[in-house]
Amino acid sequence: MRQQKAEEYMSGNLTAMIDVVFQLIIFFVCTIKMQDDASEQAIKLAMAPNGMPVVVKDSREIIISVTEDGRISIARTPLSVKDLSGILRKAVSMTGTDIPVVIKADSKSQHGDVRKVMDACAGANIWKIKISALKEKAG
Amino acid sequence: MARKRKRNEAVAGELNLTAMIDVAFQLLSFFIITIKPVDVLTNLDVFRPAPDSRPPPAEIKELATVLIHKDGFVLQGRKVSLDEVERQLGKISAISKDVPVVIKCTNDSRHDSLVKLLDRCAKLRLTKLSVFSM
Numbered sequence: 001m002r003q004q005k006a007e008e009y010m011s012g013n014l015t016a017m018i019d020v021v022f023q024l025i026i027f028f029v030c031t032i033k034m035q036d037d038a039s040e041q042a043i044k045l046a047m048a049p050n051g052m053p054v055v056v057k058d059s060r061e062i063i064i065s066v067t068e069d070g071r072i073s074i075a076r077t078p079l080s081v082k083d084l085s086g087i088l089r090k091a092v093s094m095t096g097t098d099i100p101v102v103i104k105a106d107s108k109s110q111h112g113d114v115r116k117v118m119d120a121c122a123g124a125n126i127w128k129i130k131i132s133a134l135k136e137k138a139g
Numbered sequence: 140m141a142r143k144r145k146r147n148e149a150v151a152g153e154l155n156l157t158a159m160i161d162v163a164f165q166l167l168s169f170f171i172i173t174i175k176p177v178d179v180l181t182n183l184d185v186f187r188p189a190p191d192s193r194p195p196p197a198e199i200k201e202l203a204t205v206l207i208h209k210d211g212f213v214l215q216g217r218k219v220s221l222d223e224v225e226r227q228l229g230k231i232s233a234i235s236k237d238v239p240v241v242i243k244c245t246n247d248s249r250h251d252s253l254v255k256l257l258d259r260c261a262k263l264r265l266t267k268l269s270v271f272s273m
Contacts, residue, residue, distance in 0.1 A: 019161060026165075030173065046251045048258035051181030066250075102182055105250045111207070112246035114253075115272040122189040129270075130182035133254045138176035 046107035048133035066105035070113035088124035104132040183257040225259040232263040239267040
């Protein structure tokens with residue numbers, strides 16, 4: 001009887017320990033993923049509370065990011081101005097010059113860098129540009 | 140034998156309930172931790188003519204030109220604050236919302252200033268905004 005009692009006791013504890021191990025694993029998996037996203041240079045957009053909120057997301061949209069120190073990237077892939085021009089021209093040849101282009105520039109970025117992006121757009125015959133800003137800051 | 144079975148069954152019943160409560164709390168904590176309120180974005184539309192095209196001549200009367208320098212805004216040759224720019228543009232927009240606004244930025248001006256200006260123009264419902272670079 002004692003042996004069985006001891007076994008039952010052990011199996012109860014073991015289940016709890018396995019549970020805790022899984023919890024720790026899940027916790028670390030989730031937090032490491034969040035750290036990875038946050039540590040990369042996030043772009044802090046400037047505030048523009050009077051703009052119209054973005055409702056519909058156009059799937060043809062090209063979002064060009066410009067960081068504080070002037071690095072240009074699309075979807076986290078850094079690009080040079082020449083690459084950017086090439087991509088824009090290709091996009092225009094496929095969908096036309098009315099393709100929506102959004103520039104997400106950090107609020108502390110220099111206009112000179114944003115200008116390079118805008119000139120690349122102009123070179124691809126795109127002259128309607130959207131500049132992204134924060135209407136409402138969350139949290 | 141009957142007693143042992145009963146104890147086994149009793150223990151199995153307790154454990155199941157604890158495990159389910161555990162899972163429920165885990166799911167709860169997970170969703171509480173991972174839910175993040177999303178920022179509401181807005182896209183401000185501007186026209187950006189090709190860099191080699193000249194800005195429209197100043198003879199067109201209903202043209203408003205705002206310069207953005209590194210340290211502030213310049214309207215009609217005077218250094219003004221953003222609120223002053225908004226007031227002047229407000230007077231112009233009262234006449235017509237279709238007045239083309241020409242914004243010229245220097246290379247070392249901050250993007251922040253441009254966005255603030257575009258924001259005020261959006262507030263005044265001015266939609267014909269062109270951005271040039273000096």
